[in-house]
Amino acid sequence: MEKLMEKIISLAKRRGFVFPSSEIYGGVEALWDYGPLGSLLKSNIKKEWLKTFVQKKDNVVLIDGTVVMHPKVWEASGHLKSFTDALIECKSCHARFRADHMDAGNFVGQGKAKAKNQCSLCGGKEFTEAKQFNLMFKTYLGPIEDEAHVAYLRPETAQSMFANFKHVQESMRLKIPFGIAQIGHCFRNEITTGNFTFRSREFDIAEIEYFVKPGEDEKIFDEWLNDWEKFFVDLGLKKENLRRYEHPKGDLAHYSKRTVDIEYKFPFGWSELAGVANRTDYDLSQHAKFSGKELGYFDEESGKTYIPYVIEPTLGVERLLLALLADAYGEVEGGRTKTTESVKEKEIVLKIDRKLAPVKVAILPLLKNKPDLVKKAKEIHGNLKTNFICQYDEAGSIGRRYRRQDEIGTPYCVTIDFDTLEKDEVTVRDRDTMAQEKVKVSELLNFLKLKLEV
Amino acid sequence: MEKLMEKIISLAKRRGFVFPSSEIYGGVEALWDYGPLGSLLKSNIKKEWLKTFVQKKDNVVLIDGTVVMHPKVWEASGHLKSFTDALIECKSCHARFRADHMDAGNFVGQGKAKAKNQCSLCGGKEFTEAKQFNLMFKTYLGPIEDEAHVAYLRPETAQSMFANFKHVQESMRLKIPFGIAQIGHCFRNEITTGNFTFRSREFDIAEIEYFVKPGEDEKIFDEWLNDWEKFFVDLGLKKENLRRYEHPKGDLAHYSKRTVDIEYKFPFGWSELAGVANRTDYDLSQHAKFSGKELGYFDEESGKTYIPYVIEPTLGVERLLLALLADAYGEVEGGRTKTTESVKEKEIVLKIDRKLAPVKVAILPLLKNKPDLVKKAKEIHGNLKTNFICQYDEAGSIGRRYRRQDEIGTPYCVTIDFDTLEKDEVTVRDRDTMAQEKVKVSELLNFLKLKLEV
Numbered sequence: 001m002e003k004l005m006e007k008i009i010s011l012a013k014r015r016g017f018v019f020p021s022s023e024i025y026g027g028v029e030a031l032w033d034y035g036p037l038g039s040l041l042k043s044n045i046k047k048e049w050l051k052t053f054v055q056k057k058d059n060v061v062l063i064d065g066t067v068v069m070h071p072k073v074w075e076a077s078g079h080l081k082s083f084t085d086a087l088i089e090c091k092s093c094h095a096r097f098r099a100d101h102m103d104a105g106n107f108v109g110q111g112k113a114k115a116k117n118q119c120s121l122c123g124g125k126e127f128t129e130a131k132q133f134n135l136m137f138k139t140y141l142g143p144i145e146d147e148a149h150v151a152y153l154r155p156e157t158a159q160s161m162f163a164n165f166k167h168v169q170e171s172m173r174l175k176i177p178f179g180i181a182q183i184g185h186c187f188r189n190e191i192t193t194g195n196f197t198f199r200s201r202e203f204d205i206a207e208i209e210y211f212v213k214p215g216e217d218e219k220i221f222d223e224w225l226n227d228w229e230k231f232f233v234d235l236g237l238k239k240e241n242l243r244r245y246e247h248p249k250g251d252l253a254h255y256s257k258r259t260v261d262i263e264y265k266f267p268f269g270w271s272e273l274a275g276v277a278n279r280t281d282y283d284l285s286q287h288a289k290f291s292g293k294e295l296g297y298f299d300e301e302s303g304k305t306y307i308p309y310v311i312e313p314t315l316g317v318e319r320l321l322l323a324l325l326a327d328a329y330g331e332v333e334g335g336r337t338k339t340t341e342s343v344k345e346k347e348i349v350l351k352i353d354r355k356l357a358p359v360k361v362a363i364l365p366l367l368k369n370k371p372d373l374v375k376k377a378k379e380i381h382g383n384l385k386t387n388f389i390c391q392y393d394e395a396g397s398i399g400r401r402y403r404r405q406d407e408i409g410t411p412y413c414v415t416i417d418f419d420t421l422e423k424d425e426v427t428v429r430d431r432d433t434m435a436q437e438k439v440k441v442s443e444l445l446n447f448l449k450l451k452l453e454v
Numbered sequence: 455m456e457k458l459m460e461k462i463i464s465l466a467k468r469r470g471f472v473f474p475s476s477e478i479y480g481g482v483e484a485l486w487d488y489g490p491l492g493s494l495l496k497s498n499i500k501k502e503w504l505k506t507f508v509q510k511k512d513n514v515v516l517i518d519g520t521v522v523m524h525p526k527v528w529e530a531s532g533h534l535k536s537f538t539d540a541l542i543e544c545k546s547c548h549a550r551f552r553a554d555h556m557d558a559g560n561f562v563g564q565g566k567a568k569a570k571n572q573c574s575l576c577g578g579k580e581f582t583e584a585k586q587f588n589l590m591f592k593t594y595l596g597p598i599e600d601e602a603h604v605a606y607l608r609p610e611t612a613q614s615m616f617a618n619f620k621h622v623q624e625s626m627r628l629k630i631p632f633g634i635a636q637i638g639h640c641f642r643n644e645i646t647t648g649n650f651t652f653r654s655r656e657f658d659i660a661e662i663e664y665f666v667k668p669g670e671d672e673k674i675f676d677e678w679l680n681d682w683e684k685f686f687v688d689l690g691l692k693k694e695n696l697r698r699y700e701h702p703k704g705d706l707a708h709y710s711k712r713t714v715d716i717e718y719k720f721p722f723g724w725s726e727l728a729g730v731a732n733r734t735d736y737d738l739s740q741h742a743k744f745s746g747k748e749l750g751y752f753d754e755e756s757g758k759t760y761i762p763y764v765i766e767p768t769l770g771v772e773r774l775l776l777a778l779l780a781d782a783y784g785e786v787e788g789g790r791t792k793t794t795e796s797v798k799e800k801e802i803v804l805k806i807d808r809k810l811a812p813v814k815v816a817i818l819p820l821l822k823n824k825p826d827l828v829k830k831a832k833e834i835h836g837n838l839k840t841n842f843i844c845q846y847d848e849a850g851s852i853g854r855r856y857r858r859q860d861e862i863g864t865p866y867c868v869t870i871d872f873d874t875l876e877k878d879e880v881t882v883r884d885r886d887t888m889a890q891e892k893v894k895v896s897e898l899l900n901f902l903k904l905k906l907e908v
Contacts, residue, residue, distance in 0.1 A: 016515075016625035022524030024617055024745040028595065028605075031522060033614055036515035036626050039636075043504070043516070050497070055843050058835075061470075061490035062497070066656050067639065068485060070476030087597055096597050138599075139591045139607070141482065141655075143541055143550050143645065151482075153593070153607075160487055163476055171470035172490050173849070182493075185521065185639050191597065201595075202520050291478040381512075389509050395627070 005267040008325050009196055011348065012038065015408050017325070018197060030193035030201045032318075037408055040358035040389060042204075042321055045235075046183055048355055049206050049315070052231055053181055060179035060208060061172055065160030067185060068151045073159050074136065076290035077283065078254060083155060084132040085191055092124035098191050099130035137187045157184035158312060161209040162283045165295055169211075176297055176308055177220065179210040183317065195268050197318050207314035209279075211297070217278055217309040221258060225276045228313045229262055232273070232320070236353035237327050241265040245272075255282035264323040273323055274315040281307040328352040328409060336406075336434065350409035351432055354452055359410045360388035361448060364401050366417040368394035377416040380426070380441065384414075387445060387454065406431055412448060459721040462779050463650055465802065466492065469862050471779070472651060484647035484655045486772075491862055494812035494843060496658075496775055499689075500637050502809055503660050503769070506685055507635055514633035514662060515626055519614030521639060522605045527613050528590065530744035531737065532708060537609060538586040539645055546578035552645050553584035591641045611638035612766060615663040616737045619749055630751055630762055631674065633664040637771065649722050651772050661768035663733075665751070671732055671763040675712060679730045682767045683716055686727070686774070690807035691781050695719040699726075709736035718777040727777055728769040735761040782806040782863060790860075790888065804863035805886055808906055813864045814842035815902060818855050820871040822848035831870040834880070837899065838868075841908065860885055866902060 012018040016035035020027040034042055054062050074080045086099035097120075118125055137153040140146075154160070161168075161180040168180050183206040193199050212220045225244075233239055247259040257278040264273040284307050288295040296305040331346045354360070361384055365377035374394065381392045391410065393401050398415060405413050415427040425438045428447070439447050448454075466472040470489035474481040488496055508516050528534045540553040551573075572579055591607040594600075608614070615622075615634040622634050637660040647653050666674050679698075687693055701713040711732040718727040738761050742749040750759040784803045808814070815838055819831035828848065835846045845864070847855050852869060859867050869881040879892045882901070893901050902908075 013621075014625060016622065019618055019621045021520045021522075021614070022527055022617055023621070024741060024747045024749075025524035025526040028520075028522065028524050031520045033520060033618055034518040035618070035622060036517060039516045039518035042518060056839055058839075058846065062493045063490060064488035064493035064496060066475040066482075066485045066487055067641075068475075068482065068656060070479035070482050072479045073476055094598075133597045137593045139593045140643075142643065143587045144548075145592075160475070163478055164473055164487055164489070167467075167473045167477070168470065168489060171468060187521075189594075189596065202522060287478060293478045295478075385510055385512075392512065 004326065004329065005196065007331075008267070008322075008329055011329070011350075011407065012196075012325065017041065030190055030199060032197050032200055037358040038321070041324070041352075041356060042317060044356045044358065045317055045320055045324075046204075046206065048235065049183065049231070049317075050181075052234075053179075053208060053227075057179070059174060059177065060181050060210070061168060061174070062181050063161065063164060063168060065157065065164065065182060065184065067154050067187070068139070068141070069154060069160060069163065071151055072290055073163060073287075074152055076286040077159050077162075078286070079136060079152075079155065080134065082254060083136060084134050086130040087133045087191070088127040088130050090119035090122060090124045091126040091128060093119060093122035095119055095121045096133070096191075097127075133191070135188050135190065137189050153187035154184070155186055155188045156314075157182045157186060157205050157207055158209060158279075158283070158314075160184075162287050162310075165211070165284060165287075166293070169297065176299070177210060177212045177216070179208045181208045182206075195266070195271075197322050198266065198268070198271065200318060203319075204317035205314060206317050207312060210311040210313070211308040212311060213299070214281065214306065214309045217257070217280070217311060221276060221278050221311050224311050224313045225260055225262075228274060228276055228315070232262070232264075232323075235320075235324065235356060236351075237264065237323060241323075241327060242273075243270065245270075253277070255279045264319075266323065267326055271319075272316075273319050274313070277312045277314070279310040279312050281309055283310060284308065324352055324356065325350070347403055347406065349406045349431065352409040354411040357409045357411050358389065359391045359405070359408060360412065360452055360454075361390045362401070362405045362410050362413045363390055363392045364398060364413055364415045365394050366398060366415060372421055373416055373418075376420055380414065380416060380444070383445065384448070387449065388452065402429065412451065414444065458780065458783065459650065461785075462721070462776075462783055465783070465804075465861065466650075466779065471495065484644055484653060486651045486654055491812040492775070495778070495806075495810060496771060498810045498812065499771055499774055499778075500658075500660065502689060503637065503685070503771075504635075506688075507633075507662060507681075511633070513628060513631065514635050514664075515622060515628070516635050517615065517618060517622060519611065519618065519636060519638065521608050521641070522593070522595070523608060523614060523617065525605055526744055527617060527741075528606055530740040531613050531616075532740070533590060533606075533609065534588065536708060537590060538588050540584035541587045541645070542581040542584050544573035544576060544578045545580040545582060547573060547576035549573055549575045550587075550645075551581075587645070589642050589644065591643050607641035608638070609640055609642045610768075611636045611640060611659050611661055612663060612733075612737070612768075614638075616741050616764075619665070619738060619741075620747070623751070630753070631664060631666045631670070633662045635662045636660075649720070649725075651776050652720065652722070652725065654772060657773075658771035659768060660771050661766060664765040664767070665762040666765060667753070668735065668760065668763045671711070671734070671765060675730060675732050675765050678765050678767045679714055679716075682728060682730055682769070686716070686718075686777075689774075689778065689810060690805075691718065691777060695777075695781060696727075697724065699724075707731070709733050718773075720777065721780055725773075726770075727773050728767070731766045731768070733764040733766050735763055737764060738762065778806060778810065779804070801857055801860065803860045803885065806863040808865040811863045811865050812843065813845045813859070813862060814866065814906055814908075815844045816855070816859045816864050816867045817844055817846045818852060818867055818869045819848050820852060820869060826875055827870050827872075830874055834868065834870060834895065834898070838902070841899065841903065842906065856883065866905065868898065 017038035019033045021031035021033045087096045088099045140149045141151045245261040259277040261272045262274040263270045284295045328351045330349045363381040365373040413429040424441045471492035473487045475485035541550045542553045594603045595605045699715040713731040715726045716728040717724045738749045785800045817835040819827040867883040878895045
């Protein structure tokens with residue numbers, strides 16, 4: 001399984017899914033750039049999420065809030081006090097490590113692990129008492145760097161949905177139950193990083209704060225948990241690679257009545273992909289208290305005002321992307337396509353759902369030295385690209401080009417050959433079945449639209 | 455014109471386009487949250503941009519890089535040294551102001567302006583010499599806050615496209631000319647803010663770094679300038695509200711051979727909306743120098759390696775959003791719809807392009823106390839919402855509901871009346887012409903798809 005991880009990292013870099021950020025300068029730990037295919041894949045994930053949970057839902061609306069918010073927000077939410085790791089410091093070289101990794105002798109703070117509770121940098125054996133370190137990135141608003149101007153980069157998107165609760169409810173005339181959804185960039189100054197993109201210092205969270213009447217929270221929690229899980233299965237993740245992890249009562253976060261993680265069987269083991277939490281009325285109550293504002297909801301039926309409970313389904317977008325790559329990755333030893341070349345190496349096929357595939361259609365003229373074929377292929381490419389992300393490729397044998405597309409998960413290859421010139425027919429090859437079908441050029445666009453459900 | 459700005463701000467808040475960030479805590483200067491309609495509008499702008507400049511172009515690919523990059527990036531790019539404002543400090547209260555606003559007596563640093571070069575906070579008249587203040591937000595990677603761990607939030611997206619130049623070119627097997635595109639979140643610690651969302655501390659930039667052979671840069675510059683401008687006109691901005699501003703040679707940024715701004719006639723005056731710059735080989739050369747890496751491009755035809763020139767078309771996404779609102783905003787005194795109610799107030803119509811409209815279709819049962827109509831309307835809503843962002847509304851008279859949709863720019867209203875129950879026909883009303891057309895329910899989806907070009 002560890003080997004699968006290496007293969008995915010290698011494919012991701014070689015084919016333009018994921019690059020280490022600032023790699024020409026040696027990179028920065030836990031920061032990753034999404035390349036041409038990775039950024040399209042990410043964009044497609046967001047699109048499907050938006051379609052499923054905003055467009056198709058009657059009572060969920062989107063917002064897009066700022067990363068920097070008023071510092072009071074983090075006081076009210078509890079992040080200033082509780083969003084911390086305990087760190088210890090080596091007394092001789094002042095390197096810092098996570099205290100909870102001390103017993104295991106597994107120090108991953110600023111250097112590599114060393115056994116026997118030694119400092120991994122200088123070998124020192126004496127450490128300070130543990131001190132809390134906040135995981136929020138800190139900055140300053142305006143030119144003066146003092147306590148009065150401190151601001152934080154959000155470590156989650158939830159708080160802007162609470163802070164905007166009234167604005168959203170009133171401007172959209174929403175009635176409970178309703179949800180506010182957001183996909184947003186978040187930052188965490190992680191001490192423990194690793195497992196490729198799994199624990200990054202920058203990432204996108206897609207989440208919903210769903211406001212419900214107290215008493216209806218438990219039922220609605222279960223509904224969202226099912227909906228949330230179904231989303232992953234619909235995007236093609238294998239059911240056997242998904243499981244639920246119910247947080248024991250004693251381990252729940254300070255705001256939570258119940259939390260269930262949806263875990264994915266990553267190549268490095270079962271780990272959190274998404275989750276649903278019952279945040280009760282904690283957040284709105286806290287913000288009401290700290291802001292002095294009335295954040296209740298007036299219930300027309302009962303004539304009473306109450307603070308709604310919140311069910312929060314949440315998802316790490318880049319974690320889903322990594323899960324999708326791992327789930328879709330396949331190899332065929334000795335080659336799956338029969339071509340004139342003898343294929344000795346293994347072939348990679350990325351069987352990613354066609355809704356998510358970064359490139360939808362490849363357009364391949366059979367031979368690049370036949371101007372008629374090239375011209376026709378470019379014409380077809382010109383027509384198709386107004387509808388889908390397409391790739392035109394004329395380099396190498398057809399078999400080689402098929403393999404190139406299989407590796408990046410392109411669902412359909414359209415080959416322009418002599419039949420195209422004579423009978424106005426192209427050959428459409430299906431990534432998964434490798435079946436080839438003749439399609440009239442005039443019917444090609446609709447054929448592909450139907451197949452790709454666009 | 456100033457009044458138009460107030461009207462837009464009011465509409466934006468009342469109908470859920472834009473809210474002040476963290477407003478329950480008094481807000482934060484120059485930070486704005488995009489509400490349910492604003493976030494959809496922003497998302498539609500990005501979608502159209504992506505379709506126009508990535509999907510439909512043969513040789514432009516997308517990336518999605520991190521906000522925090524290696525600090526060397528900003529040394530190489532010149533930002534550490536040059537991305538600054540000169541500030542002066544009041545000797546008595548230590549408030550800071552922009553030095554270039556000193557002569558005008560127009561201090562907007564931490565307080566309101568006062569004439570006669572007095573400190574606007576304490577009235578002091580003595581100031582320090584001007585000192586450079588960097589506009590990049592500063593933070594620290596890891597738990598130690600010292601110079602060795604300083605990092606910056608990107609003030610533009612361009613640098614990750616330069617840093618990834620080789621990775622992208624090689625993984626996508628691109629040949630010059632080609633472009634790398636990115637829409638990304640950027641941060642600037644602005645001292646001068648104001649004009650609603652125009653100068654915000656957080657914003658999205660959509661830009662392309664288009665790599666060309668030196669010598670071909672001037673011609674390609676002109677092509678991009680035309681393409682870029684055409685994009686705005688295609689999205690419905692009025693031609694007379696757009697103009698070009700050619701930066702005089704002496705005023706060009708240190709990296710630029712030529713820069714042309716595309717200005718929009720905002721309610722507060724002509725201001726920069728977008729631009730095209732010829733960055734020459736400055737950035738790649740700098741990064742090659744600072745990283746010690748080879749960042750040249752091997753030209754197969756000539757057998758020579760050269761550093762490409764870069765043409766950079768760039769756009770402020772939120773500025774375009776503001777321009778679109780201003781451009782689309784219209785009022786009809788006394789009312790445009792003839793209804794049974796006497797309409798005394800003015801009516802607002804947001805004639806925004808249908809591709810960009812946040813809500814595409816409103817579904818309106820004629821009467822909410824007729825269960826048959828409501829049931830049918832909900833059924834139609836259920837079918838349409840799998841394809842478009844729809845709004846179901848049964849509250850108030852039909853005239854009132856039309857006006858509600860006109861205000862937010864919904865292109866089509868579908869009314870379910872007794873003809874729907876008898877003849878299976880709905881009435882589709884066009885926002886701009888107010889023409890009403892009878893459409894068979896079975897043909898409604900295709901009718902709307904065609905109208906909305908989806």
